[in-house]
Amino acid sequence: MAITKYRSQLLATSEKVTLHLRQAQKALATLGRNVAERLQQALRAGANDLLASFHNAASLANSKIAKCRTQLLATSEQVTPHLRQAQKALATLGRNVAERLQRALRATANDLLTSSHSAVVLTSGKIAKCRTQLLVTSEHVKLHLGQVQTTLTRLGRRVVDKPQKLREALHTRENDLRKLLASPLDAVVVTDVDHRFVAANRKALDLFGVSEANLRNFTIDAFLPRGQILYFDGNGSPFIGREEKHGECKIRRMDGSLRAAEYSFVANFVPHRHLCRFRNVKTTQVKFNYNIQLETRPNDSNSSQLH
Numbered sequence: 596m597a598i599t600k601y602r603s604q605l606l607a608t609s610e611k612v613t614l615h616l617r618q619a620q621k622a623l624a625t626l627g628r629n630v631a632e633r634l635q636q637a638l639r640a641g642a643n644d645l646l647a648s649f650h651n652a653a654s655l656a657n658s659k660i661a662k663c664r665t666q667l668l669a670t671s672e673q674v675t676p677h678l679r680q681a682q683k684a685l686a687t688l689g690r691n692v693a694e695r696l697q698r699a700l701r702a703t704a705n706d707l708l709t710s711s712h713s714a715v716v717l718t719s720g721k722i723a724k725c726r727t728q729l730l731v732t733s734e735h736v737k738l739h740l741g742q743v744q745t746t747l748t749r750l751g752r753r754v755v756d757k758p759q760k761l762r763e764a765l766h767t768r769e770n771d772l773r774k775l776l777a778s779p780l781d782a783v784v785v786t787d788v789d790h791r792f793v794a795a796n797r798k799a800l801d802l803f804g805v806s807e808a809n810l811r812n813f814t815i816d817a818f819l820p821r822g823q824i825l826y827f828d829g830n831g832s833p834f835i836g837r838e839e840k841h842g843e844c845k846i847r848r849m850d851g852s853l854r855a856a857e858y859s860f861v862a863n864f865v866p867h868r869h870l871c872r873f874r875n876v877k878t879t880q881v882k883f884n885y886n887i888q889l890e891t892r893p894n895d896s897n898s899s900q901l902h
Contacts, residue, residue: 598688601681608674615670619663626656764835768865775872782856782873785864790814793868802856802876804848815871818847836863845879853879 630652775783775796782799786792792810800807803818839861846854856873864870 597684598681601677601684604677605674605681608670608677612667612670612674615663615666619659619666622659622663623656626652626659630656761835765865768835772864772870775870780874782876784815784871784873786815786869786871788867788869790816799873802846802848802854802873804850819844834863835866836861838862844873846873846876855879 633652772785775781776785776794778796779798782802783796784792784799785794791814795803795807795810800810803810805813839859841857841859844856844858846856848854854876855878856876859872859874861870
């Protein structure tokens with residue numbers, strides 16, 4: 596506000612000086628014209644008149660110049676205080692601005708220090724919290740890793756022990772199968788996944804009325820009347836079967852006679868081989884008298900293997 600006020604005063608003073616200068620210029624121009632006219636008149640009137648006119652004109656010009664000088668001095672005296680006030684105002688304003696800038700800088704620095712301190716405190720709290728969470732998480736991870744390691748160790752032992760156990764179970768089943776095939780009490784047959792005969796004991800050969808060499812050319816379904824086909828589960832499974840099924844069936848011999856028997860069946864007694872035992876065999880009355888065409892299959896050189 597003070598600068599604006601001084602600026603207005605300076606503008607007003609400069610306008611006054613400009614006005615006086617214009618007046619002085621006009622006066623000098625008028626004086627020049629008057630001097631020229633009077634010189635011409637003096638030349639015409641004579642040297643005396645010329646000198647008098649020149650003297651008068653010089654006196655008038657001197658008076659006007661003195662008057663202009665006086666006005667300029669007065670104007671300069673009026674302007675000088677305003678200029679001094681403006682200089683003082685500008686100096687005061689500069690000091691005030693410098694002081695305010697210093698205060699603002701100090702306040703800003705204090706605010707920055709306060710904000711930085713708060714941010715450091717908040718960040719330290721978050722870091723401590725994250726560190727605590729990381730420690731808890733690491734404990735959980737260590738616990739889970741321990742559990743996983745224990746599980747993997749157990750699984751590794753099982754993986755290592757399982758083949759040995761399977762070999763032992765398979766060896767036991769093979770021994771049981773050999774004992775069953777050597778048993779003279781029940782008719783025992785072994786088939787593959789296509790129901791073809793793989794092995795049979797003497798009792799089974801007598802039951803079907805066929806020799807061991809010819810038995811391998813047939814399927815077990817060929818010796819069962821229509822509707823008496825045994826449906827096996829777990830065909831082709833590489834695992835040893837545990838479930839044993841029981842039932843009754845009729846067996847059609849090569850000569851066309853029928854035998855009634857009880858059977859027990861275990862799918863995959865050894866892998867890919869099915870065991871069937873027939874017991875309590877009884878002769879039934881034959882109600883038909885014609886030759887029965889038995890289904891045959893090509894002999895398989897590998898069909899005699901148990902596994």
